[in-house]
Amino acid sequence: DSGVTQTPKHLITATGQRVTLRCSPRSGDLSVYWYQQSLDQGLQFLIQYYNGEERAKGNILERFSAQQFPDLHSELNLSSLELGDSALYFCASSYRGSEPGELFFGEGSRLTVL
Amino acid sequence: AQSVTQLGSHVSVSEGALVLLRCNYSSSVPPYLFWYVQYPNQGLQLLLKYTTGATLVKGINGFEAEFKKSETSFHLTKPSAHMSDAAEYFCAVRGNAGNMLTFGGGTRLMVKP
Numbered sequence: 001d002s003g004v005t006q007t008p009k010h011l012i013t014a015t016g017q018r019v020t021l022r023c024s025p026r027s028g029d030l031s032v033y034w035y036q037q038s039l040d041q042g043l044q045f046l047i048q049y050y051n052g053e054e055r056a057k058g059n060i061l062e063r064f065s066a067q068q069f070p071d072l073h074s075e076l077n078l079s080s081l082e083l084g085d086s087a088l089y090f091c092a093s094s095y096r097g098s099e100p101g102e103l104f105f106g107e108g109s110r111l112t113v114l
Numbered sequence: 115a116q117s118v119t120q121l122g123s124h125v126s127v128s129e130g131a132l133v134l135l136r137c138n139y140s141s142s143v144p145p146y147l148f149w150y151v152q153y154p155n156q157g158l159q160l161l162l163k164y165t166t167g168a169t170l171v172k173g174i175n176g177f178e179a180e181f182k183k184s185e186t187s188f189h190l191t192k193p194s195a196h197m198s199d200a201a202e203y204f205c206a207v208r209g210n211a212g213n214m215l216t217f218g219g220g221t222r223l224m225v226k227p
Binding site (some may be wrong): 056106 | 150155156157158159160163204214215216217218219220
C-alpha cells in the first residue's frame with residue numbers, strides 16, 4: 001500500500017460526458033502528479049501540483065483540468081470525453097516538488113469511454 | 115528535453131536465469147534515473163534510483179542497475195529470476211521542471227518455470 005488513494009477505481013461513461021477523478025496523497029506529501037497510461041501512448045505525464053500551485057505541465061489536453069485543494073487532495077477533471085480518453089489514470093505524490101525523490105503511485109482509476 | 119527508450123517491450127526468461135532489461139536515455143542535464151515496477155492491477159513502485167555518486171545502484175528484490183554515462187544507459191539486472199518478478203518494468207528520467215518523470219514504454223517481463 002503506497003498510501004496514495006484514488007477514487008473511483010473504475011468508471012464507465014459515454015462520449016461527450018464529464019468525469020472527475022480524485023486523489024488523496026500520502027500524509028505529508030505536498031506534490032501531486034497525474035499520469036495517463038494507455039496502450040498506444042504508454043505512461044504520459046499530465047500535470048503536477050505543489051502545495052496548491054501548478055508546478056509543471058505535460059501533455060494535458062485543454063479538455064482536461066486539475067486542481068489541488070488546501071487539504072492537498074487533487075482532482076482531475078476530464079470533459080467532452082472521447083473514445084481515445086479511455087485509459088488508466090494514475091496519481092502519484094511526493095514530499096517535495098523539486099528533489100529527485102521517489103514518487104508514490106496510487107492504484108489508478110480506469111476510465112472506459114463508450 | 116528528456117526521453118527514455120526501453121529496448122524490448124517483452125522479455126521472457128526462465129526461472130533462475132539472468133534478467134537484463136535495457137534502458138537508454140537522453141537528457142540535456144545530468145540525469146536522475148529510475149526503475150519502477152508495476153504488478154498486475156497495481157500502481158508503480160520504485161525499484162531503484164540513480165541520482166549522484168556510485169554508478170551501480172542496488173534496489174529491492176535483488177535488482178540492480180548501472181549508470182553508464184558514455185553509453186547513456188541504465189540497464190536493470192537481476193542474477194536469478196523468480197516467478198514473482200513477472201511484471202512490467204519502467205525506466206524513467208527526471209525532467210528539469212519539478213519532479214516530473216519521463217517514462218519509457220515499459221518492458222513486460224515473463225518468467226517461465
